[in-house]
Amino acid sequence: YPFTSQRLGFRGWADADIPLMAAISGDAEVMRFFPAVATPQQTHDFVRRMQQMQQEKGYCYYAVDRLEDGAFIGFIGLFWQEYDAAFTPCTDVGWRLAKAYWNHGYAPEGAIRCLQHAHDTLRLPVIYATAPAINLPSIHVMQKAGMQHHTDFIHPRLANDERLRNCVAYISKK
Secondary structure, three states: OOEEOOOEEEEOOOOOHHHHHHHHHOOOOOOOOOOOOOOHHHHHHHHHHHHHHHHHHOOOEEEEEEOOOOOEEEEEEEEEEOOOOOOOOEEEEEEEEOHHHOOOOHHHHHHHHHHHHHHHHOOOOEEEEEEEOOOHHHHHHHHHOOOEEEEEEEOHHHOOOOOOOEEEEEEEEO
């Protein structure tokens, strides 16, 4: 692993991860704060984008394994965002975990470690995290990771979705 936290290993993506991530991104409960579940093809394309971003930027939403048993639990990492908002373009921290790994503290642990990696190793001074305002679990992760509320905004990619368009942005500064 290029880096780890106490319980998690962060790594690049392998083809064997695609069906595992497709199951996570195809789960309606996991994706309840997104407009739709992801198709297997969309997940395949996502993994390819992560591999390309890792090569180009030196980071991505990393594939994450639980160190105690090597179980793939989803992704936690960094992503270059370029949608139209007052704080973009920017690097954000994000996560998506299989339901079996919810409520074990993995998302905050991973977010904290990715923020440390971003600030200390990659020398990125500012990292954001965003979520629909109704996504209280992700907002709680941002707060547990020590991020501060930055702004409320209407997400341009969700502008036509009344349930999801009102979003929050949190910030972490070095």
